[in-house]
Amino acid sequence: KKVSLTGIKPTGEPHLGNYIGAIRPALELTADYESMYFIADYHALTTLRDPALLRQYTRSVAATWIAAGLDPERTLLYRQSDVPEIFELNWVMSCLTGKGLMNRAHAYKAARDRNEEAGRGDLDAGVNMGLFNYPVLMAVDILSMNADVVPVGKDQVQHVEIAADIAGSFNHAYGSSYRFTVPKALVPAADDGRTLPGTDGRKMSKSYDNTIPLFLPSGKLKKLVRRMPTDSTPVEEPKNADESSVFQILAQFASEEVTTDTRARLAAGGVGWGELKNQLFEVLDEQLAPMRERYDALIAPDSELDSILAAGAAKARDRAVPVLREVRAAIGI
Ligand code: TYM
DSSP states (O other): OOEEEEEEOOSSOOBHHHIIIIIHHHHHTTTTSEEEEEEOHHHHTTTOOOHHHHHHHHHHHHHHHHHTTOOTTTSEEEEGGGOHHHHHHHHHHHHTSOHHHHHTOHHHHHHHHHHHHTTOSOTTTTOOHHHHHHHHHHHHHHHHTTOSEEEOOGGGHHHHHHHHHHHHHHHHHHTTTOOOOOOEEEOOGGGTTOOOBOTTSSBOOGGGTOOOBTTOOHHHHHHHHHTSOOOOOOTTSOOOGGGOHHHHHHHHHSOHHHHHHHHHHHHHSOOOHHHHHHHHHHHHHHHHHHHHHHHHHHHSTTSTHHHHHHHHHHHHHHHHHHHHHHHHHHHTO
């Protein structure tokens, strides 16, 4: 079986964008792929400096995977930090990665652009080496498990391409002794090249503070949905569904039939944004409620979560240790 692998960075509570872009599509691959899911806790350290929060978000991401349907018996769930081989391979791959490749990575370029816009003389202000090296560590996450496919949202595709480049560099240098699988990104078809918008219309992202967390209590979920901005088109006027963030989220969760019907009703006029928001809340609440219950049980301090992660750590190392043995031999260490 081919291997599918994906990860989530615990820098906040998992949100609808993570679910649509990565969690749901990744879990759909379980039947056809040997599937691996992990929590990229060391990646979070590039921005998160609060130990209690890092621990909380890490458990929260793990509980989210299981609540959303991950079966720890049939698939692999682990914490990145439990696999020390990843960090050893990170050094090896850093030495095989051109600095120029990292200069072109989106997250680093975005940080420089922000500094330029703010008129700062030092375009690297606030950039730590962890942020700069982020794509190498992500490549190693993927390569250490020799993943064939990486289900991710569109914003992570460049990172997977970088991982493929780095695999190529290793294979070019040492391919006669050991070859890494060259990975491919799998972007969900339903994404149609777009990322899920957040409560302000921009891409839903923890760094924009515009997320709808997956497992909010019903009342809070309703409040967040009701607070989403809409234009001032009067109730009776026709509305373009595709320009509405509320509709775009609805389309990812409602059935195709309901989506088509809602699009037509909006176009005909007579449906107000308030009504659309109520519909979105109902659809979300109905789908998320059963998962939320499992999540709440798993997030409790004495749940089975910790033993699931411990078992996952052992299985993940069983895969990574032999890879590192081969790599050391190949490079002459
Ligand atoms: P992260 O934690 O930012 O996001 C996790 C996954 O959710 C997707 N996603 C979205 N998809 C659609 N619409 C959105 N608004 C949206 N927001 C987030 C992301 O594309 C991602 O698939 N660097 C990664 C974590 C990582 C990783 C890896 C992933 C580390 N190592 C190895 C795959 C393989 C990240 O920060 O994702």
